[in-house]
Amino acid sequence: MKKIFLALVFTTLFSLPVFAANWYWIASDANTTTYIDTASLTYSPAADTAWITVRTDIPSQNAQLQQQYVANYKDDLVRVSNSRAYAGIISAPIYEADHDSAAPMGREEKIMTVAAALVNRPEKQKAYAQKVAEEQKKAEEAKQARLKAEQERQEKLKKEQEKEQARQKRASVLGGIGAIASIFVH
Numbered sequence: 001m002k003k004i005f006l007a008l009v010f011t012t013l014f015s016l017p018v019f020a021a022n023w024y025w026i027a028s029d030a031n032t033t034t035y036i037d038t039a040s041l042t043y044s045p046a047a048d049t050a051w052i053t054v055r056t057d058i059p060s061q062n063a064q065l066q067q068q069y070v071a072n073y074k075d076d077l078v079r080v081s082n083s084r085a086y087a088g089i090i091s092a093p094i095y096e097a098d099h100d101s102a103a104p105m106g107r108e109e110k111i112m113t114v115a116a117a118l119v120n121r122p123e124k125q126k127a128y129a130q131k132v133a134e135e136q137k138k139a140e141e142a143k144q145a146r147l148k149a150e151q152e153r154q155e156k157l158k159k160e161q162e163k164e165q166a167r168q169k170r171a172s173v174l175g176g177i178g179a180i181a182s183i184f185v186h
Contacts, residue, residue: 022037022038022039022040023035023036023037023038023055024036024037024038024114024118026110026111026114027107027110031058031059031060032056032057032058033056033057033059034054034055034056034057034107034110034111035054035055035056035057036052036053036054036111036114036115036118037052037053037054037055038118040053041053041115041118041119042119043115043119043121043124045121045124045125045127045128046128047072047074048072048073048074048125049070049071049072049073049074050069050070050071050073050112050115050116050119050121051068051069051070051071052068052069052070052071052111052115053066053067053068053069054066054067054068054069054111061087062087063085063086063087064085064086065083065084065085065086066083066084066085066086067080067082067083067084068080068081068082068083069081069108069111071108071111071112071115071116073112073116073121078108078109078111078112
């Protein structure tokens with residue numbers, strides 16, 4: 001009996017949605033408490049976009065809602081890309097949806113703001129801008145080096161052509177002098 005009870009307890013514990021220490025509290029009201037999953041939170045400075053997993057506990061209904069958000073900071077837009085609702089201790093979703101529609105603002109603004117702070121968005125944007133500026137500077141320097149090398153090559157080629165023309169001119173003058181000298185020698 002004890003083994004069955006322990007098996008039941010472990011099964012129940014492992015079937016619960018994740019309640020790890022990686023859930024960061026962001027807001028509560030009379031009916032809900034909302035968290036962001038810091039373990040799965042990702043941010044791309046190039047796209048200025050964050051991918052956020054949000055859990056909302058609804059104690060009055062013994063339920064939980066997990067949603068995947070895509071927050072585009074450049075366009076100030078939040079989209080819900082995936083939603084799952086859980087009831088009680090059941091790990092299988094009672095509601096599941098994949099859609100890409102604009103989420104209502106308010107709560108989502110708070111999610112965007114907190115996620116931006118958690119991923120240190122201002123510093124990452126600054127570092128990304130510096131990286132882009134450095135890459136552009138290196139590209140410009142490489143372009144200038146290529147242009148300078150091409151200009152030096154053209155100058156060298158021009159000097160070689162001038163030397164060849166001068167040599168041909170000397171050869172022509174010497175040939176003419178030789179022809180004149182041969183008339184007087186005979």
